Amino acid sequence: xxxxxxxxxxxxxGRVIGKDDAVLNGVASIATAASGDLVFVEDDKTLASALxxxxxAEIEREFHAHHTYQKKMIVVKQPRLAFARxxxxxxxxxxxxxxxxxxxxxxxxxxxxxxxxxxARAVIGESAEIGEGTCIGAGCVIGAHVSIGSDCxxxxxxxxxAGTRLGHRVIVHAGAVLGSDGFxxxxxxxxxYEKFPQVGRLEIGNDVEIGANTTIDRGALETTRIGRGAKIxxxxxxxxxxxxxxxxxxxxQTGLSGSVVIEDNVxxxxxxxxxxxxxxxxxxxxxxxxxxxxxxxxxGNGIVFWGTPARPLREYLKQLAVLSRLAKKE
Numbered sequence: 290x291x292x293x294x295x296x297x298x299x300x301x302x303g304r305v306i307g308k309d310d311a312v313l314n315g316v317a318s319i320a321t322a323a324s325g326d327l328v329f330v331e332d333d334k335t336l337a338s339a340l341x342x343x344x345x346a347e348i349e350r351e352f353h354a355h356h357t358y359q360k361k362m363i364v365v366k367q368p369r370l371a372f373a374r375x376x377x378x379x380x381x382x383x384x385x386x387x388x389x390x391x392x393x394x395x396x397x398x399x400x401x402x403x404x405x406x407x408x409a410r411a412v413i414g415e416s417a418e419i420g421e422g423t424c425i426g427a428g429c430v431i432g433a434h435v436s437i438g439s440d441c442x443x444x445x446x447x448x449x450x451a452g453t454r455l456g457h458r459v460i461v462h463a464g465a466v467l468g469s470d471g472f473x474x475x476x477x478x479x480x481x482y483e484k485f486p487q488v489g490r491l492e493i494g495n496d497v498e499i500g501a502n503t504t505i506d507r508g509a510l511e512t513t514r515i516g517r518g519a520k521i522x523x524x525x526x527x528x529x530x531x532x533x534x535x536x537x538x539x540x541x542q543t544g545l546s547g548s549v550v551i552e553d554n555v556x557x558x559x560x561x562x563x564x565x566x567x568x569x570x571x572x573x574x575x576x577x578x579x580x581x582x583x584x585x586x587x588x589g590n591g592i593v594f595w596g597t598p599a600r601p602l603r604e605y606l607k608q609l610a611v612l613s614r615l616a617k618k619e
Contacts (some may be wrong), residue, residue, distance in 0.1 A: 294346050294361050297327070297375050303348070303365040311345050311361050316376045319344070327379070329372035348372050390427075402439070420457065432468070438495070450507065456495035462523070464502040467491055471506040471529025471547060485509060487529065494518070500525060500541065509547070516553070534571070546583070554590075562597075575599060 295309035314325035319335060322328050322344035329348040330339045339347050339360075346361035348368045365371040389395060389407040399413045402421035407413065411429045420439030425431065429443050432451035437443075441459045449455070450468030461467065473485035489508025493515045499505070500523035507513055508530045515521070516535040526544045527533065534553035543557050546565035551557075556574045564583030569575065572590030580597030581587065587594055593602040600608075 292379060294363065297346075297378065298363045300378050301348075301363060301365055301371045301374060303363045303371060306362040306364060308361060313345055313379060315379050316372065317344065327372070327375055329368040331368050348375065393425075396433075408445070414451065426463070444501075450491070453491045453493070453507070455493045456497070456517070458496050459493055460498040462499065462501040462503075465499050466504045467493070467499070468507045469504055471509050473509050473529060473547070489513065489529065491515075494535070497521070503527075506531075506547075522559075528565070540577075576602065 294311045298305045317326040322342040326344045328344040348363045387404040390409045392409045393407045393411045395413045396415045398416045400418045406424040408427040411425045413431045414433040417435045419437045423441040426445040428446040430448045436454045438457035443461045444463040448466045453468035468491040470487035474482040490512045491507045494517035496518045499521045503525045505527040506529040515533045518536040521539045522541040528547040530548040532550045537555045539557045540559040543561040545563045548566045550568045552571040554572045558577035560578045561575045563581045566584045568586045570588040574593045576595035579599040595602045596605045
């Protein structure tokens with residue numbers, strides 16, 4: 290989408306230094322920027338490279354504004370955040386055209402809003418509801434009585450099990466499975482396993498993003514919930530009955546057992562493992578490959594936990610130092 294520097298600046302609530310009628314075609318890194326691209330600068334280290342790049346304009350902080358540069362400058366308080374927003378603006382014209390592909394299978398009882406896109410070989414089940422502006426990618430399967438809000442984007446081969454609910458502006462990347470049965474079994478007197486009912490639901494809030502090949506289980510008898518604004522990376526597993534708060538970030542290959550509670554603003558690095566019924570309280574940061582045992586509670590807003598079992602980073606590092614000294618004595 291082509292847009293003037295002036296229009297982008299107004300959208301970002303920034304101010305322009307230099308001529309504001311230059312046309313922007315997209316965003317790029319400083320190293321790859323060409324004519325018509327927009328880049329961002331956060332510090333003096335990258336400023337010189339940005340000025341030498343082929344970019345048409347830069348997003349920068351106020352502290353650069355008193356200099357005179359040949360390039361157009363959009364001055365904002367948070368360049369990286371503004372750049373992300375500008376990218377969405379400049380890419381908005383790339384959305385797929387509305388319409389239902391002739392190979393898609395849509396149940397006659399499904400309720401489809403205006404301006405939606407259903408791509409090739411997608412299947413939409415009985416009484417499913419899909420909101421305005423949503424795109425269902427090729428090969429997706431949307432089960433019966435699923436509810437998907439407006440302006441959602443489901444990439445190819447996403448599977449949404451029956452009864453699952455997605456809010457507005459949800460992004461689900463390719464191969465994700467939402468609402469599958471949880472891993473619950475009961476052992477009978479003969480030592481064999483029998484399946485425990487998995488008849489609950491999965492509810493996903495607004496503005497959630499779910500990575501490729503991630504799986505989120507429905508509740509067993511209750512509801513698994515993913516809070517507004519949560520960002521979940523690729524290859525994450527979330528078990529049945531989990532409760533994920535708002536603005537939680539979960540990196541790749543993390544696994545949550547059943548009935549885990551993650552409160553608001555928690556950050557989880559890659560390959561964290563969490564046992565059942567554990568609770569991670571608001572603002573906790575779990576370092577990569579941390580192990581959190583069943584029923585454990587981690588608390589402390591802004592506190593970093595590391596290791597297995599996970600403990601505060603300072604404590605973890607002290608223990609490593611002690612072990613290192615003991616090893617040297619042998």
